Amino acid sequence: MLKTHIKAYGAISSTEPMREMIIERRAVRPCDVEFEVLYCGICHSDLHSIRNDWGTAVYPEVPGHEIVGRVTKVGSDVTIFKTGDIVAVGCIVESCQCCHYCQQGEEQFCEEGITFSFNSPDKVSGGMTYGGFSKSYVCEDKYVLNMPAFKDLASAAPLLCAGITVYSPLKHWQATEGKNIGILGMGGLGHLAIKIAKAMGAYVTVFTSSPSKTEDAKRLGADTVVLSSDREQMKACKKQDMILDTVSANHDVNRYINMLKVDGSLVMVGLPADPLKVGAFNIVHGRKSFSGSNIGGIAETQEMLDFCYKHNIVAETEIIDIKDVNRAMERLEKGDVKYRFVIDMATL
Amino acid sequence: MLKTHIKAYGAISSTEPMREMIIERRAVRPCDVEFEVLYCGICHSDLHSIRNDWGTAVYPEVPGHEIVGRVTKVGSDVTIFKTGDIVAVGCIVESCQCCHYCQQGEEQFCEEGITFSFNSPDKVSGGMTYGGFSKSYVCEDKYVLNMPAFKDLASAAPLLCAGITVYSPLKHWQATEGKNIGILGMGGLGHLAIKIAKAMGAYVTVFTSSPSKTEDAKRLGADTVVLSSDREQMKACKKQDMILDTVSANHDVNRYINMLKVDGSLVMVGLPADPLKVGAFNIVHGRKSFSGSNIGGIAETQEMLDFCYKHNIVAETEIIDIKDVNRAMERLEKGDVKYRFVIDMATL
Numbered sequence: 088m089l090k091t092h093i094k095a096y097g098a099i100s101s102t103e104p105m106r107e108m109i110i111e112r113r114a115v116r117p118c119d120v121e122f123e124v125l126y127c128g129i130c131h132s133d134l135h136s137i138r139n140d141w142g143t144a145v146y147p148e149v150p151g152h153e154i155v156g157r158v159t160k161v162g163s164d165v166t167i168f169k170t171g172d173i174v175a176v177g178c179i180v181e182s183c184q185c186c187h188y189c190q191q192g193e194e195q196f197c198e199e200g201i202t203f204s205f206n207s208p209d210k211v212s213g214g215m216t217y218g219g220f221s222k223s224y225v226c227e228d229k230y231v232l233n234m235p236a237f238k239d240l241a242s243a244a245p246l247l248c249a250g251i252t253v254y255s256p257l258k259h260w261q262a263t264e265g266k267n268i269g270i271l272g273m274g275g276l277g278h279l280a281i282k283i284a285k286a287m288g289a290y291v292t293v294f295t296s297s298p299s300k301t302e303d304a305k306r307l308g309a310d311t312v313v314l315s316s317d318r319e320q321m322k323a324c325k326k327q328d329m330i331l332d333t334v335s336a337n338h339d340v341n342r343y344i345n346m347l348k349v350d351g352s353l354v355m356v357g358l359p360a361d362p363l364k365v366g367a368f369n370i371v372h373g374r375k376s377f378s379g380s381n382i383g384g385i386a387e388t389q390e391m392l393d394f395c396y397k398h399n400i401v402a403e404t405e406i407i408d409i410k411d412v413n414r415a416m417e418r419l420e421k422g423d424v425k426y427r428f429v430i431d432m433a434t435l
Numbered sequence: 436m437l438k439t440h441i442k443a444y445g446a447i448s449s450t451e452p453m454r455e456m457i458i459e460r461r462a463v464r465p466c467d468v469e470f471e472v473l474y475c476g477i478c479h480s481d482l483h484s485i486r487n488d489w490g491t492a493v494y495p496e497v498p499g500h501e502i503v504g505r506v507t508k509v510g511s512d513v514t515i516f517k518t519g520d521i522v523a524v525g526c527i528v529e530s531c532q533c534c535h536y537c538q539q540g541e542e543q544f545c546e547e548g549i550t551f552s553f554n555s556p557d558k559v560s561g562g563m564t565y566g567g568f569s570k571s572y573v574c575e576d577k578y579v580l581n582m583p584a585f586k587d588l589a590s591a592a593p594l595l596c597a598g599i600t601v602y603s604p605l606k607h608w609q610a611t612e613g614k615n616i617g618i619l620g621m622g623g624l625g626h627l628a629i630k631i632a633k634a635m636g637a638y639v640t641v642f643t644s645s646p647s648k649t650e651d652a653k654r655l656g657a658d659t660v661v662l663s664s665d666r667e668q669m670k671a672c673k674k675q676d677m678i679l680d681t682v683s684a685n686h687d688v689n690r691y692i693n694m695l696k697v698d699g700s701l702v703m704v705g706l707p708a709d710p711l712k713v714g715a716f717n718i719v720h721g722r723k724s725f726s727g728s729n730i731g732g733i734a735e736t737q738e739m740l741d742f743c744y745k746h747n748i749v750a751e752t753e754i755i756d757i758k759d760v761n762r763a764m765e766r767l768e769k770g771d772v773k774y775r776f777v778i779d780m781a782t783l
Contacts, residue, residue, distance in 0.1 A: 188697065196697045196721060259722070349536065349544045352724070355715050364710035367703050370727030373544060374607070376700065377725045379718030
């Protein structure tokens with residue numbers, strides 16, 4: 088199989104800064120789409136992965152899984168995309184397509200396990216998948232999303248991971264009109280959750296430990312902001328049907344479980360390293376749930392993109408040049424970003 | 436209001452053995468039912484309460500909330516019961532009847548809080564409610580259950596708390612035909628859960644740490660018994676739609692969360708004293724839930740009694756005399772009972 092050599096930006100170890108490198112992309116198969124990467128968001132998972140926090144890094148590693156681009160070539164069997172189309176790839180680039188979950192479009196639950204868009208064993212080309220911090224991407228058409236005509240295309244890139252990560256549970260737990268939906272944490276995930284939950288029609292309450300975030304939360308669409316350190320505010324707050332917990336640091340979940348109505352759910356999408364301590368009394372009284380959710384399937388990701396376009400939702404972003412990516416990673420580590428970095432890949 | 440004085444058995448402190456005492460019961464109001472207590476089950480909550488493990492005991496305390504008896508008197512407004520009827524009272528003897536939850540027959544979630552059948556502030560008579568370790572009971576007709584004609588009436592008593600505690604979540608999480616339902620723990624709650632889940636049509640897997648319980652689990656209706664200490668058995672076990680966790684001791688819930696299918700729930704009905712540690716990865720992958728459930732409403736308790744009668748389900752019991760109740764409490768503390776003690780109240 089003919090391969091092309093392209094520029095990328097990646098890590099060669101867990102401790103050294105990322106740097107420019109040359110990687111190989113496979114030649115386009117009949118079912119493949121090749122696209123020039125225009126923008127790529129930076130997610131905390133990219134940082135965890137290049138630092139080998141999860142022990143799964145294979146170097147050289149090219150991160151990036153919020154990938155937006157323009158189609159440069161399509162395989163002979165591809166009918167749904169053509170050269171020049173604006174497309175995107177998120178987390179998933181391969182699944183078995185045979186199991187119960189793939190059949191119903193929930194590839195994230197594939198029984199054989201999915202191939203991630205970066206640092207995942209590549210079943211097609213061998214080696215590992217290389218992500219979107221690169222000049223181009225090649226992927227089977229099934230996993231390519233159609234990008235609606237967002238005015239700010241760069242700021243739409245974070246929808247591919249952060250967006251679907253919050254959209255999927257908000258939809259699954261029915262964040263609709265008449266529902267009280269709480270959002271915990273106001274980072275890359277949380278700020279999009281506020282916008283999306285509000286657009287779904289829910290009454291949105293943001294819980295935050297920072298008084299400085301109140302104004303921004305309201306600007307993003309929150310109906311109420313509760314300072315979590317203020318007992319009186321917590322006590323006066325309406326009970327929630329669902330609270331989406333986007334916090335990745337260790338924290339006390341019981342006080343938020345106690346803010347739920349009967350049959351309510353606290354849904355984790357953050358991934359704190361240590362186990363969370365849940366008091367049995369807190370969930371037993373009121374038949375409450377402590378639940379989790381992880382990204383979404385391809386069909387739902389497309390639905391989310393169309394929903395966000397319709398409701399004029401993109402991420403709040405800082406667009407950076409590729410040469411500033413190491414500095415951005417350092418700032419991301421400290422939570423110093425409002426609210427998502429996106430790399431302009433023309434600068435590579 | 437005229438009161439009657441009756442014999443009961445209760446605790447005068449957290450450290451002394453229970454003993455015979457005289458308590459007052461209110462005179463029958465127009466809406467009340469009075470009945471002679473025939474049998475009363477012993478639940479672990481009775482033990483926790485008299486020992487003041489929850490810090491809520493008010494002495495003298497008369498426990499007992501799995502109460503079966505024969506009606507001796509009904510108030511002038513009572514139409515659904517008459518003298519001689521075999522009836523029962525479980526955990527709930529008063530709720531607001533006005534809130535959303537009471538209106539839909541889920542009194543266990545009453546927004547004003549429920550009055551328990553023992554050791555609860557008594558809104559009608561003042562003082563605290565006295566439970567079923569007594570010669571008679573008086574209760575508003577709304578909270579009195581109609582006992583079907585169980586052949587072994589004594590062994591039906593534990594249905595009033597243990598039965599509804601497992602029936603309600605099994606029904607809520609839809610333990611029906613085609614579902615894989617796991618039962619964790621094989622005590623008073625667990626042994627009834629096996630019988631009820633099987634009668635609901637589910638495929639029942641019992642997880643136990645004691646090889647000695649395998650045979651009994653199968654006799655009770657389990658389709659499969661998995662020795663939880665055996666890695667190979669755990670690995671080979673089918674994934675579960677729901678696991679009902681009846682264990683009150685501290686234990687690792689993550690290994691059971693990992694036994695769930697996508698969208699599966701581990702549902703606690705036991706109340707371990709220490710918080711349970713839940714790894715975020717375990718619930719996030721596969722959109723799983725760690726949930727709780729607590730007893731059930733009056734209508735559902737009646738439904739459960741009728742269901743158990745239809746399916747010939749009662750608890751496995753040791754019937755004891757009231758004089759042996761302190762010894763029974765000691766054995767209960769050690770888990771030395773197969774599977775529920777019931778007091779023959781004629782012996783008081």
